Amino acid sequence: MDSAVQVLESSFVSPSEPTPMKGLWLSSLDLEQATRGHVPTFYLYSSNDVATADFFNVARLKESMAKALVAFYPLAGRLGIDNDGRMEINWNGEGALFVVARANLTVDDIKELKPSPELRKLVVPCVEPASVVLAVQVTFLKCGGVALGTAIHHVSVDALSAFHFIQTWSAFAKHGNGAVVELPCHDRTLLCPRSPPTVHPDALLTFCPKVIFSDPLGPVVVKVFTISRDQVASLKHHCSGTSTFCAVSALLWQCACIARRLPLDSKARLTFPANVRRKVRPPLPDRYFGNALFKLGVTGAVRDIATEALGSVASRIKGAVDRMDDELVRSAIDYFETAEIDTTRPLRGTLPQTHLQIVSWLGMPAYDADFGWGKPQVMSRAESIRGGVVFIMNNEGKGTADDGGVRVLVCLEAANMMELERLLYAKL
Known part of the structure; x- marks a missing residue:
């Protein structure tokens, strides 16, 4: 069924303002999630819910994402390895992958599909290169609805942090500069090991x-x-x-x-x-x-x-x-x-x-x-x-x-x- 999806555009969205350029140290709780790769999720929207001519305007989505990535700049970076051979996130501002697609499907069609490799191919972008931390795909459906698919590498965030980013991005898209934003804390050394590391017997x-x-x-x-x-x-x-x-x-x-x-x-x-x-x-x-x-x-x-x-x-x-x-x-x-x-x-x-x-x-x-x-x-x-x-x-x-x-x-x-x-x- 993935042949029903046509990719119209693929680009990278970078933070709209300068961000730090260095490596982000990852805690052992981050590294424990590294092998899980990119987590595939999607949001499904019906155009019947709102009367507007600019439903999921791509330019507006990109502009708001660029604003959100200023605070969430690790998501605009790339996976890498530090000098000690430890996995890290390079804060290089290269940007998140942003894909625009069209599918010969309806909202009801997608609702009927169970989570599966087939559904993932339909609504979630293929992450290339694999070092990309965040990738999104906006798929316009023939009924006028939209599927917004996301793929965020698990080494970078857990679910609560991922939803925090989506909250912020959507707030910028809806309210512009008037959005109320709760800034994230990027200090992962708060979860650094003790010296020396000690595991309690129980x-x-x-x-x-x-x-x-x-x-x-x-x-x-x-x-x-x-x-x-x-x-x-x-x-x-x-x-x-x-x-x-x-x-x-x-x-x-x-x-x-x-x-x-x-x-x-x-x-x-x-x-x-x-x-x-x-x-x-x-x-x-x-x-x-x-x-x-x-x-x-x-x-x-x-x-x-x-x-x-x-x-x-x-x-x-x-x-x-x-x-x-x-x-x-x-x-x-x-x-x-x-x-x-x-x-x-x-x-x-x-x-x-x-x-x-x-x-x-x-x-x-x-x-x-x-x-x-x-x-x-x-x-x-x-x-x-x-x-x-x-x-x-x-x-x-x-x-x-x-x-x-x-x-x-x-x-x-x-x-x-x-x-x-x-x-x-x-x-x-």
Whole structure:
């Protein structure tokens, strides 16, 4: 289907004002994300939402991006290697890749597509050269709508920082010089290792230092589930009022253990990236720009996870969240600093069936992307190909019937997906 896309223009957008020209040191939490490459996401806009003749005017988008890149100048740089052989971002101002395309598709056509390599080819630019940190593609659809695809290298930012940039860019596009901008903090030495690096003996019991990926035993498929606001409230009630993340994660973990028909005496593992910004002492600035996360882990016997009350499973997850403090964060930073991290080999493969990884975008400003023509109808990853990886996010697109619910993007073994769906809705 990618043949339906015609590239009209490809250029680079540089900051509109001079920016520092040097190398940006990357923390070990940044380097831990290097093999994940460029994260493909997209925003979908309907021209029916606004009456204007300059819907997604390219010149306006480029001008506002150039303004945003003054504050977010690492995104205009290039990936490189410093004199010590460590990966860095060169602040050279060469610019972000900006692609304009046209597709013989409608907004509804794209809504029907699941995150996949095919969808990624349609709405997200091919990043060339690979050292480019940020690439965007504005695809004009035959119905008058627009798909805005982004590819930001994970070594540069986590999701919260990426959304901060999109917020700022869209604010400049909508309000011009009158935009209210919260400046990012680029001081990544705030997450530098201790001297000497020290890993607390108990730390490895809570954070997940290494995940083994392997070739899948069979095909994997992607499915998107919606959990309504009322279902979320009921789920949280059964989990003793715990957070939405803990309640939904408990449900998914329990259902996955059963659907995968794992041996009852085997060990099941759940991992999830956790935000460290408020956990270190002193806390990081609210607008710290970079990767400020690492994976926490929870392990239990399959028979326990599959048969316990959902509230008990949620309590296991909450326990890991509650154990994250400054010492655990510093231990994780020190561990990754001394570990051999290969930042050059792309991450490939799938998780073992005993392992489920849940990435949460709950509470993040994913839909705060009004460029002057209304908020997006859909915001999502464009591709998900790793079996055992789940993304959960608020269901808040423009026109969404059940604002306040949760959308769950699951990539799982094809042989187990139908049973997972059955169990998931049976327990809601």
